[in-house]
Amino acid sequence: CSIGLDNPLSIPAHGPGEVMKDESQEAESFKEQGNAYYAKKDYNEAYNYYTKAIDTCPNNASYYGNRAATLMMLGRFREALGDAQQSVRLDDSFVRGHLREGKCHLSLGNAMANSQAQQELKNATTVLEYEKIAEVDFEKRDFRKVVFCMDRALEFAPACHRFKILKAECLALLGRYPEAQSVASDILRMDSTNADALYVRGLCLYYEDCIEKAVQFFVQALRMAPDHEKACIACRNAKALKAKKEDGNKAFKDGNYKLAYELYTEALGIDPNNIKTNAKLYCNRGTVNSKLRKLEEAIDDCTNAVKLDDTYIKAYLRRAQCYMDTEQYEDAVRDYEKVYQTEKTKEHKQLLKNAQVELKKSKRKDYYKILGVDKNASEDEIKKAYRKRALMHHPDRHSGASAEVQKEEEKKFKEVGEAFTILSDPKKKARYDSGQDLEEDGLNMGGRCSLRCSTMAAFRKMGAFGVCLLP
Structure with a gap:
């Protein structure tokens, strides 16, 4: 019955008030030692270390799955059945757990139970297929398809935090921040130490240009899971963006436009996925270019800003002024009309009127x-x-x-x-x-x-x- 061992889930299904990170690390050490003995076919020692891992961290599905595999190799199928069932109770999408449960029922002659286990295995196999598709699509950055796959998988495994987190992360990457926040918050209400949920909360704030608050969540996630790679990268990017942007703003206020231009350019190279922050950086750089009388470059920067965020009024206003300064009055009128449609203020109305007058004048003899x-x-x-x-x-x-x-x-x-x-x-x-x-x-x-x-x-x-x- 060579079923093989399992690695722990990337997002453990912990409940409220669970193990601290030092206990989790100790449990992982026991598991690794158990794996080593299992590989040498010393199943009794492997069993002992898996038991230690379970005693230290009783809510990890893979530990029960590994001990079930060991008990099956020892021929202790009834005990193995209990561990296999516990593993799927902790994680209903745990395919190997369902497979081991089915083999234990078959070995024990439980035909009816085995039939039920086989149905569960079929469901788990379906979930596994959705998970594999989602993994490929995530690499392709087809986040909409990943959300679709996770929704289908959650129909079979509605309590799986791992699927919920992956869905929430993709929602954040799609710019659907309220939905992503809602999913992450639901998980944090059940498990306030869930590093992945903390990371997603921070990711939403980061992409909404609330960088300081985002850093707080990334730091909290790293306290819970020091090796959380995504939180580490996001935290580093957030801090770098915040620092470069602030340095650029200071240089601009000091009248050092050349330095401000360089700093904003460096900031734009940090994270191309942060749309809102980059839109502001493009607009800021456009303002610098206008001060340097590089008006066409300023127009290009503002155009990049509104491509990233078509609701960014400040970028439209800056570009419109540059169009006025370069006597491109039709383009200026178009931008001011966009601004006035969005914010019907007296100031915007006057700016539009001025541009329309200049456009009319430009069509007469100069x-x-x-x-x-x-x-x-x-x-x-x-x-x-x-x-x-x-x-x-x-x-x-x-x-x-x-x-x-x-x-x-x-x-x-x-x-x-x-x-x-x-x-x-x-x-x-x-x-x-x-x-x-x-x-x-x-x-x-x-x-x-x-x-x-x-x-x-x-x-x-x-x-x-x-x-x-x-x-």
Whole structure:
């Protein structure tokens, strides 16, 4: 009856007020010694050490399973049956326990009981299949499928903490934090020392950017299970993220933008799975880039932030401002509309209105650009710029050019006059700057000839060429 031995469950089915970690380590030592004697076929000594392990830690299914296997090798099937039954009472998904129970019933001639045991074995085999599928899918990061498998397995083994914990961990990795918290909390109500449940609680807080509280749970999990690898990695990442982010914030406040950029970049490399924290780090780095006037890089960072968290208002606002600064007004309007739809405040409404005005203005002729002056240019600067541009494009200067060039220069000459007509008139300039329509001022109502004449009149007034050479 070579059934083999079992390793202890990765998540022991402990109950409230159970063994402390030093007792658990002692029980593991007894189990390992029992395994060594079992391998040498010294079943009596193996039995003694498994018994010591059970006495030290009476709620571990694998210890009873190993002693049952040893008793079967000694031909003590009735005692083995009791241990096999106890192992499956502690862990209903323990497949080898069901198998040993069935073999003991068969050896003892308990046909009816054996039939029931065989049905339990069939159920346990089904559970084992779900567990194997879940293990593969977890490695593939197909967490939805793992949750599905664990739900099916829990239909057969509703009290299995191991399945519940795996489901909760995957729910956390899927961003379904309330559900994950609920599962972990249910387990902790029954067993406040369950390291895996503590780890999942911490994981949810960590992914919700409550890093300080998350660290507390990871530390508590490691007190219960010092070798808990996932809690150890998560705790290290959480502490590193917290430190880098705080250092980056300090550098930013001190005006050391280059250092802040480097620190935020380092923080982003710590854990790509922490979506909310990384969204904030991208936005922070985007703010740094905007301070460094690297506006396209700032836009890219903010875009990465909203890809990770499409509800992150601060990232939309930062990106919208960068779009405004780079005169990408349509994109700015789109972001401000998103913000205003989410948070209908007066401030957001005004930002949207400003962007819409700038967008409207951008679709008209840019008179400042036509004259080659800044938007804050003085009256004298506007006059000087007009004189220079008008001379540059005056038809007299291009009388010997081709018809095509003459036509283009005439067009530019008229635009210069149009620009000066608006920008030299304080009222018209104010209306133009505010984005109001100017058609009612008659600029586009007098026809081509009217515009020509007004341009030449303005030009004569400036003391330049005195003869209108336009056809």
